[in-house]
Structures are given as structure tokens and as C-alpha cells.
Amino acid sequence: MGSAPTLNQQLAKPWVETPCLYSAALSKQAGCNIYLKLENHQPSGSFKSRGIGNLMVRAAAKARDESGGQADVHFYCSSGGNAGLACATAARDLGSPATIVVPTSTSPYMIAKLQALCDDVRVHGANWAAADQHLREAVMPQKGTEIQTQIKSVYVPPFDHPDIWEGAASLVEEVATQLPAGVHPDAFVCSVGGGGLLCGLMQGMERVYGPDVHSKVLAVETAGAESYMASVVAGQLVTLPGILSIATSLGCIRVAEEAYRWYRQRPKDVVPVVVSDAEAVDAIVHFLDDTRMLVEPACGAALAPLYTPARASSPEAGKPSASLLRQSLGEGMSDVAWAEHNVVMVVCGGSNINLDILAGFRERFGV
Known part of the structure; x- marks a missing residue:
């Protein structure tokens, strides 16, 4: 065991570098290259x-x-x-x-x-x-x-401050050094509550890869907490009347103005998606089976596109490999092109989960 970090070391970096792991099993399931950025390993249990x-x-x-x-x-x-x-x-x-x-x-x-x-x-x-x-x-x-x-x-504040976005941007800097040589992230997948993580990802990608490299961010919310999608649809910032989702960590009735600005500035690079509470819970159950890691439903939102079938509106719907992830990021791509796609899923973590809570969710949603 090493000695405890000094105050100066804590002031330099109050978080830890988390693994970014390639998952062969999840890649096979998705049909593309899946990397897991394990923010559930942070000192507080989440990317926060x-x-x-x-x-x-x-x-x-x-x-x-x-x-x-x-x-x-x-x-x-x-x-x-x-x-x-x-x-x-x-x-x-x-x-x-x-x-x-x-x-x-x-x-x-x-x-x-x-x-x-x-x-x-x-x-x-x-x-x-x-x-x-x-x-x-x-x-x-x-x-x-x-x-x-x-x-x-x-x-x-929990999400709306430049220093918070700056801290979240460090995630992209780590990914850039952790991916294999020559591998570039074509997309990040993250949950959105107030939008602080989304802002950090956009800021980090622009700083690390430059403004002309257009990696996408799949910004996932749960129904009942979809203030970001509501704003995108309305063409202006929207305040929800309340939060109806079980993913209470995503329970922000209005996203940060900076998060909405990123969509207005780069609408082709920010892809909002909404999943149901049941799909988020189903994702954390499957993720636990696949990785032996338990995360809360707010994190399950980001994982859900991997496990959720493509929506009926997709021409890919019904095909064995057609997922919401591919529909959102790779629709129209050939299987060969999609297979070369590199997707970093931000496993944001969260502490509002244990086996008893999970059992209750499973019974409620039948997953």
C-alpha cells in the first residue's frame, strides 16, 4: 500500500484514472468495437x-x-x-x-x-x-x-459550471491515451441529467481531437426525465413540470444552457435518445451478467442502446443484430463499416443501487 496522497496531490487531481476496456463479448453483440470507460471506479462511485x-x-x-x-x-x-x-x-x-x-x-x-x-x-x-x-x-x-x-x-452546483465541464473533459484525454494506437473513438455514449458530462465530452473531444474531427455523442435520457430531448424538439430550452423516471440521478427538469448550446452548434454530432425506465433496468441486469458490475438505472440509460432492439421506425428493425445503438449511430452503414466503428460507452456508475433495490426494479418491470 502506498502512502495517502498529500493535499497538494489532491489539489492537482481529485479523481482517479479509470480503465477503458475493450469488451469482446459486448463488441460481438453490438457488431462494432465496444470500449467501456469505467467511471464507476471513481472515489465517489461515479464520474461526478x-x-x-x-x-x-x-x-x-x-x-x-x-x-x-x-x-x-x-x-x-x-x-x-x-x-x-x-x-x-x-x-x-x-x-x-x-x-x-x-x-x-x-x-x-x-x-x-x-x-x-x-x-x-x-x-x-x-x-x-x-x-x-x-x-x-x-x-x-x-x-x-x-x-x-x-x-x-x-x-x-451538480453540473452547470465551467470547472465541472473541465473536469469531465479529462475523461476524453484519458481515453485518447488508453485506446490502442491508431484507434479513434467514433462515438461516446453517455447518460444526460443536467448535461455536465455531455458538455465535458464535447469540450474534451474538441480539445483532444480538434474541432474538425466529428466524433458523435449519443446523449441518453430516460422517459420522464427527458429535458434535453424536449429542448431539442422544441428548439429552445424547456423546463419539465416534474420528474417521473425512476432514474432520479437524471432528475433535472432543465438542462444546462451549455449542453443545449452544444447541440445547436453541432447538431450532427450530438444525438439525443430517450429510453424507458424498463429498458434502463433491463440494461443494468444484462450488464451485471456480462461484466459482474452493478450500476444504477441512471447509468443503465447509457447502456440501454446496446441491449435495446432498434425502434420499429428503423429499416433495420427485426434483424438479429439491430440495436438502438446501431440505429442511432450507424443506421445505413454496411455491416463491414459498422464493424469498424469504435464506440466508448461511459459507464458513469452511481451509488443508488444494491441487490435489494435491483430486485424491486426487476419485479416492477418484469426483467
């Missing part, structure tokens, strides 16, 4: 460690620099669960207190996980937007009240 951690260590470093090393930092985060875990994990490593506010839709299992890491976890509001408003307006100290103290209050 990249963006949330990046924002927090930068904020902590800035506060200490501005105060000559005297200021302490208190982090305040609103979350559906996984962002809160990332915040609590980073705050623990930084030796700073944190306050987490989650909506009432957050499972008791997830709340217990948060409480194991953080002394101040509060539950308020029907959805993340309500929890976030309560955090900013009623929980955080208002401006001007910190003048007599050395405690700097730092707001930690």
Missing part, C-alpha cells in the same frame, strides 16, 4: 468526482491563496445524490465541512450513504431544482455575513 472535485479543489486553492492560507472553506451542494457523494468525498479529503441538500425523491439508501460521509445532509423539495433553490436561498450564508469570519462559503 471529476467535475465536482475539480471545482472544489480550485475553489479551496483560490480561497487559501486570497487569504494567505488562513481561510477555511465550507462547501454547499444540491444534488439528486451522486453529485452530493462526490462533494462529500472531496470535502473529506480536503478536510473541509460540507452541507448537502437533496430532494424528497432521493432514496433512503442514498441519503444514508451521504450521511456516512457528511454531517449535514438535508432533504427538501420535490426535485433537484427545488432543493437547489432552498440551498442557495435558505441554507447558505447570505453575502455580507462572512466578513467577520475566515470561512469561505462555496456553492457546488
